[in-house]
Amino acid sequence: MTEQIVVVGNGMAGARLAGELYARGEDLKVTVLGAEPHRAYNRIMLSTLLAGKIGESAVELAEVAGRGVDVRTGVTVRAIDRTTRQVRTDDGDTIRYAHLVLATGSRPVVPPLPGLDPRRLPDRVVAFRTLDDCRRIRALADGARRALVLGGGLLGLEAARGLAARGLDVGVVHRVPYLMERQLDPAAGAMLADTLADLGVTAHLAVAPVAVAADAAGVRLELSDGTVLDADLLVLACGVRPDTALAEAAGLAVRRGVLVDDQLRSSDPRISAIGDCAEHGGGPTGLVAPAWAQARVVAQLLTGEDPRARYRARPVVTRLKAAGIDLAAMGDPADGPGEELTFADPARGTYARLRIHDGRLAGAILLGDNPSVGTVIQLFDRGQPVPADRRALLLGRAVGGDVATPAASPALMPDAATVCQCNTVSKGALVSCWRGGARSVDAVVAGTRAGTGCGGCRDAIAGIVDWLSRADPVEVTR
Amino acid sequence: MTDGARTATLPGPAPREVATHCPYCALQCGMTLREEHGQVTVLPREFPTNRGGLCQKGWTSAELLTHPDRLTTPLLRDPVSGELRPASWDAALDRIVTGLRDTQQRHGRDAVAVFGGGGLTNEKAYALGRFARVTLGTRNIDYNGRFCMSSAAAAGMRAFGVDRGLPFPLSDLGRADTLLLVGANPAETMPPLMRWLTEQRQRGGKLIVVDPRLTATARQADLHLQPLPGTDLAVANALLHIALTAGYVDESYVANRTTGFTAVRRTVAGWWPARAEALSGVPVADLEETARALGTAQRAIILTARGAEQHAKGVDTVTGFVNLALALGLPGRPGSGYGCLTGQGNGQGGREHGQKADQLPGYRKIDDPEARAHVARVWGVSADELPGPGVPAYQLLDSLGTASGPRALLVFGSNPVVSAPRAARIEGRLRDLDLLVVADFLLSETAALADVVLPTAQWAEEDGTMTNLEGRVLRRRALHRPPPGVRTDLQILTTLTTRLKGGAPSYRLAHRKGPLLTTIEHAADGADATDGEHGADPRAVFDELRRASAGGLADYAGISWERIDAADGVFWPCPDEDEADSPRLFADRFATPDGLARFHPVEHRPAAEEVCAEYPLYFTTGRVLAQYQSGNQTRRVGALRRAAPQAFVELHPDLADRLEVTEGEPVRVVSRRGEFHAPARLSAAIRPDTVFAPFHWGGAARANSVTNDAVDPISGMPEFKICAVRVEKAGTS
16 A cells, blocks of 8 residues: 655645645555645735735635545644654544655744734734635725734735725834835835835834734724824734744754755654745745745655755745736845946836846846846846846846847948848848839839738838939939 | 640740649748749739738749759669669659568558658648558558647647637738737748738737747737747746736636636636746736736737747647637637647648548547548448557657568658757668658658659649638649659559559549549659549549548538639638638637537646756747748748858857857757757847757758657647757867
């Protein structure tokens, strides 16, 4: 019989692992245990769901079942018994494993504030993490006018943007003097705040919350500068903490997350950890891309597809893209050796700062309308050399290229210039045809076949004939 | 018909004109051939596809009719010298018949294989399939269309239940509010088509082009998405993701006209735009703009071509765009839909009538008992005698001369030595054959390896039908007979059948009783072949094709030559001579059993070969305006040769800088499978991580020496469009 793989967690990491195993396995026995009652969904889309643009079905992810993969939702794992190699669930079941993968994700941080009991948050206060959280926020937002978001990081801003899109007046409270300080510099943070203000999101910066008071009528947030903000709901987006409770209780090595090696193995080789709950090298990232890369490596190892598969942390790209906001941040553009490239157009809310070291991108912040954003992300992600003409990094690929611009006047065109690509007819050939007696566009076309293919050069031919008829009066009268 | 051929080079009394179509691509531009004093000139002709336009290839097409390289006598390989020597038809046919018989006696029927082409007329494609299945009794037949649009064909088949490149007339392009071209470069591959795109933009339409290169077509676009090669599928899924989140999905269409959307919705939920952006390099803003332009247009059309299709995941990539089109409710909506720009002249018809390893005429499946019974009846044989499915082109070519593969091969209308992926390996396979027979009118690179070369007629010397990229069946009309010593492919097949079976195939006219063509006389050496003598009247073949296709997906039963002549072609399916044809498909139902279109969830996957330290660059292939396919024809035309004299390697100036390569400098492109040489052409129109070369040349400049022979698991399409290479200065080792 096949040895059983048990995956704890059916979130972005766990569900992905199930899919990766399914795609490879002919003869696998996999049990996925998800604590949430829902089928797998895309957590990244929750802020879009919050905005009310889509229904819940739109965030459902493909889930594999059958062929040895069993997904059980609404089942919480209570304990791991490493000696008997089994997990015990809250419905009283025990499941044996040959290999256990922890994909328990993370839990939202609830700041220690008077009025906030992390075990029982007030009714109008929601820590934004799960689909159920999203449902609660949506319910509170219905009929509400004002919302507060505590935390001006990526998640907080996405929540704020989503709530603003529902027509709410949104305030974001952030301790640091500028938004998204982990990814941005002060200038970009300030410009982002301006962009958000246009979208109905007010940033309260460099102030700390000191107390929360909530009742059935509303929620009140007191700030360190004495300000008091009132709202109908408060969303907590103060970061997340890896959910390591099971691992710690089972005696696995845990720092911030479950410590794993390049094969994603914990201190117990029979147990792996992936995604937000795992700590590889520098620490948990809280992002999907590393979690999915880890899922792939674990699947390659567990199925024997590639016993040499190893996870290598890659530099992460943070992307905030919502209507009206386009932000990409990667690496550290503010610090370190090398060249720095900047561009700022505050009137249009566009900002770019890039650091190039050793011919490679060491970091970048791109905010607003930066046509090069896709290129910059790829160059950074793949460690490829940057273009010789650095402007291409700011303005897009075509700069410095050979895109032909039509000459202002036919007189300035070289004779050898090809006017009709379809029939390889040069300006010189058109002129010769003219001099040979063709005196109209149709006659020149008939004589040279220029313009008979795609027809795209007809205007250019007409221009040349026109120029010839004016510039060559002697020829005309002869 | 008068004895026209023999006057072709002599002064004639009066000019003759015939309305026909260009011999090259699937646009099948209307043209008039005029013959006067032995000179043939090409005149453009008003036709609904090209509207009087022609590109340089079409203008110069008649030059090959009297080209000095033209083959006018069979060639036999001399066993002593190993060289090809002129021979009589009798000797050539004897050698073939003896070889085929011997091979089949010793190794079984499947030891003889047939390889066709997407440029053959419907009649020839049909006759070739019948020849393989009935005369030779081999299952081993396939054709170069596998290398062309087989991925789009398979994707269209599984989504719509039928594969017709464009399910609407080309003119619909001119009226689209939004037109998305994926991996298509018609400005170079079929220039007169661009007239429709010009019209589209003049009407205020938006043109969006997806291509890793800033092609001549992309330069005309309102928006150019320049993805990394091999990431089109991620782009497609992200576009559908955006369509879902932005509310562009046509829910009632999805509910009423399709099935399977839920699984697709859940798959594309995992393709948020930033993920596709990191993979493809296409900015999220551009993806959003593309989805918006498609999702909010009254009329929107999505077209794919080889750039999206020639991948080991080509079927899934096309399916990704079909899913998008279906979710937006495009197929069947007036002026909207999904289509594939077919490449070869008869790429469409060529895939409908039995050249494909798994198909019988009328786009029937060869493993379908009903289809077998029907076709067997038409062919006058028992269904049990018909062989089963063979293997797709690359697999077939790669098995040649091996222990389990065919030992003899007949090639019609194809030049795989240049056009097959991993071509050096295929060249080796061809050399391993006991017998290679090539029918061509020029000594192609493949013909040069043959044991027997048969000189065939050119397009202006034969009648028949072609089915263009719209599914419009057209008439190819002969201007004059082939020159002395030359026979048509149909004549060759008929003669071979007679010699092998002791009787000619009895092609029957639909409305006549009894066989039209029964008497075959072996032509004397050099004797002119007439239709009567050789019993290969294309019209009779077409009439039988009509009956064989009747009731199939590509139903030609109601199409007669007269009907084509009376209109500007006839669109299939056309089951009844008295009923209208089908310019637009899917208005009410799809060709599936329940009439609903099928969604299929598709996931992006990496290319079969990704870049690495040793091979750090992506390599992609394509075409140039002045050359066609393997270049066997166009490389010999003076004006085309001057316009595009040789292969080149297109690379970005930044990359050239790093490689210390200058414009025009010879470089070597090396993959795990081989290498080729060509001068560098520097261009910022290409991504710095990708190099491009056209595949029209053979020998040392053969781009296909490096391409990957990984194939799509469904269509058998090779991965021409992406592999990993390194580029070196040709002087270094």
